[in-house]
Amino acid sequence: MDSRRSSRAVIDPKVRQVGFFTSAPLPPDRTQSDPPDPIRSPPLADASSPGNSLSPVMIPPPRHPSDSLLRLPHSPSDAFPPPSPTTTTTSLGDFSDDVTAASSPPPAAARVRGRGSSVKQQGAASSFPGGGFEVPPSVKAPSSVPASGLTTVSVVKLPPGISVEVQSDRALNSKPLKEKTSKAERRAIQEAQRAAKAAAKAEGIKTPAVTALANAKSAKSTKPSPQRNDSAVVVAASEKKGGDRSVEKDRKKDVPHPRMQYDDKSRVQKLKKRSVVKPTEARNRVELFRHLPQYEHGTQLPVLQSKFFQLDTLHPAVYKVGLQYLSGDICGGNARCIAMLQAFQEAIRDYSTPPAKTLSRDLTAKISSYVSFLIDCRPLSVSMGNAIRFLKSQIAKIPISLSESEAKATLHSDIERFINEKIILADRVIVKHAVTKIRDGDVLLTYGSSSAVEMILQHAHELGKQFRVVIVDSRPKHEGKLLLRRLVRKGLSCTYTHINAISYIMHEVTRVFLGASSVLSNGTVYSRVGTACVAMVAYGFHIPVLVCCEAYKFHERVQLDSICSNELGDPDSISKVPGREDINHLDGWDKSENLQLLNLIYDATPSDYVSLIITDYGMIPPTSVPVIVREYGRGQLWIYEECDPLASPGRCSDAVFFVDGLIFYPSQHLVLSFWFPDRPPSGLNNDLLERSDNFVTVAENGNFTNFEL
């Protein structure tokens, strides 16, 4: 999800602070966060400051309009020598593109010059925004929204001295810059000086170059747009986009960052203001886990319920899913993801573009608001994050020429395909692979209730393999009980135990199958709490641990422990045992100050303890996760090919045939096609079988048969 990444770069305070406090006045972190910039716009680096060695750092990219405003008041009013008109041109030129819209660069320059002179005449900073933003008659409607809002604020209370207050205001509203104000001032000065120097040297080329940089920025952070020329038309177009972007960005800020630090008071306050489900103050926070969203189910649910009719903008389906997340009716990565996507499907079906808006932008904003609501209900899982990223990229890809109904149909089928291919088909492939690892006489251990593992076990049972299952469960959710119930009903022989007995039961186990909420790119398996314990015990007993995880749950994040990112559950559920009044010794103790209850939802299993990860791209060692993320990540979908796959038998070398007509090629990893069960492909004859040197697995009547080739 692009938005997530960019917003993290804007919001995350810790990284910023570290960068600012330890390093030289010019923090390199900005450019580090956007490495491609200097590469993409070399003319700028050359033109604007040829004599300077630090050139990419010096003119920081215009991240946000508020940033530009912070710099604005200081340039005229502070103590350094009054800048020449041309300097103002540059210092404004590079950021005003984000906010205002100009038809082409030369008028922009002219306009800015005019502004510079007006500053001189009036001599006060208070006049700047009015001059800067209201003068151009060609301001487009969308871009003027944030600009005018800002204007009123500063006009009302901006004598030169109070500018810091305004900054902190802005900081509260939009981004946390509190500690940074003095730095920002200094930086603005430096920048202006440097720009002055550069301006003196290369005045002619500069303005277009700078705008080109701004364009590159805005284009990059919205979506990769191929045209990045300096021609006036493109500039105008992307400037319009920049204006839109700032609106969109404001909306994006409504989405709390998934990895927000909840011990940061100001941020939490801010979040409280906008969130639908009021997060109340948790009673006793556990010190190490203060930064996580605290669980307050008891208060959230009624609040959300009573807000039923206030949430007009929310689609009922999304509301229902949110309610089910919050109340715990739906849990499990796949189920939550499917439920969310189906809700989005319904929302898209009922969606109609408001007049004077484009579908892709408005729908993206709408989806974002839905997502922020869902985050309020329960933090997103990685699987959901990836699905959202996919959906947004699909929305962005919709050509503008497509009619609304077509676009909606496209999105509907995209979501359908995501569910079918990334989850359901992936599960089938995982089952396909994993079943080969089950031999007769095995004792398989699983923990909790994983949908993939369940399918594996059921399928292996259907194949007639003789094995036994040990289901390890834990309080308080007892998810294993449901799995147990279903497996026993199918006739599998099962043993049910709690995690306390893991070291005893591990003696008899031959394989451990685990599900995962996510697999991170260092191979860490992020899963239901207790998984790490099971994996480690299995490792100690030299029993292979196989983690079954669909590739759409992979994430490029690296995590070493389960502290920095986790989720907290209901603390009461661990202190209370339902149905056992006699052992509720902790009743009423939750008010006590020296008792802190910690109910973690997830834990991280280091890759050392994982023998194998079974995913839809095959069975891989944990160290290969980054490869999958790199090669197949980014919401890529397999491509349906409607042609007869057997016409080109070379590609069928390791095809997997499914009963209902799907063919999957793990080695080609992108091709998926149909054959018709009632008309078995004629290619499944000796002709084909001789040519391929791997084996083909054909599914017939639900049973898989291996054809040795």
Add this chain to the structure above:
Amino acid sequence: MDFQVVVLAGGTSKKLVPLVSKEVPKALLPVANRPVLSYVLEQLELSNIKDLIVVVEGADAALCVGGWISAAYVDRLHVEVATVPEDVGTAGALRAIAHHLTAKDVLVVSGDLVSDVPPGAVTAAHRRHDAVVTAMICSVPVSGLSEAGSSGAKDKTKKPGRYNIIGMDPTKQFLLHIATGAELEKDTRIRKSILRAVGQMDIRADLMDAHMYAFNRSVLQEVLDQKDKFQSLKQDVLPYLVRSQLKSEILINGAPQGQQAKENGNDKVSYRILANASTPSFHELYALGPNGSAPVRRTHKCCVYIASNSKYCVRLNSIQAFMDINRDVIGEANHLSGYNFSAQNNIIHPSAELGSKTTVGPHCMLGEGSQMGDKCSVKRSVIGRHCRIGSNVKVVNSVVMNHVTIGDGCSIQGSVICSNAQLQERVALKDCQVLSLSTSVFLSLSSNEYL
């Protein structure tokens, strides 16, 4: 949110007969000098519900109610008033307006409900479980005088047997059994199949149906169409739905159970993943049948939302309730009244005139333009607009409506005096209702009489 809201304002209820009349239908009975219907409407407005259908029984009543609503809520709410003939019952009223209902779900609220429970809570519980009906239940109000701790015990002896029996599953989310008032003299029969499916049933007698329901619209219409003998939502429709929840006879075209998810393989798988991930309710387990393959039995869900004890939730369906609500709205539940209370915890309209040495105690309300003579004392009472009260009058635990004239030296306890009544001097009233129409009362009356 795809919900339509129907307020059943009733007509001239028989139970409230001395108080209500052609001019003052039940919906317009004053509670703390505001019509009782305004409490419902404002609670709905607070929840951002702007479009309402108000159903009134009887053309005269509809005229009154419609006139009042259009005067009070113009520009605030979009209210449509529907008139139904008298004595069609709540189910009949809904049948009459069925063709106006189009949304996925319908919220039906009784117009005499004085409550601060957000209606969204009921609808949210409804949506969460995809129920066909969700009923709000609240604890049975302790009627009688609030100052006496013994009043609870006294009331129990006063009205024996008038209990509601409500059976719920252990999670208190599903309604398994409901029996109200009249049937309760006899034994209560509980369906064995339901009991067996759930395993455990909590039976509560201290809860009652608050008459706020969320219905699945298509189910409601179907039931109303098929069972044309059904008169009342509370006594017919709801018990029917609860009774038949495990052998559902209704066709749910919304198909909350996801039964249509069998069309193709992938849908089935995703449905299974979803179903496996959530803790199945007893409905689903029962529907699956003994071997647990494909759903074999049709079920539907009846949910409850239990208003917490901290919320106020009472229906104005008897004279006693009328007194109680009036007392509570200016007393313990005074946030409902919408007035600002003075430091003495009472509301005295600025235009009211008080004589010397007249005291108005806490939890009292004195309407606009009322005049009181000297040495009066008002305790826990509501006095309406433009009343004239002489000297030395005691008003305790009573409701005095508008334009009432009370002579000197009267003593009024626990009584309701309707609009335009006149009391002569030295009348003592205790537990009485005095009808309006310019009745003049000369005598001293006591205990449950009305003129």
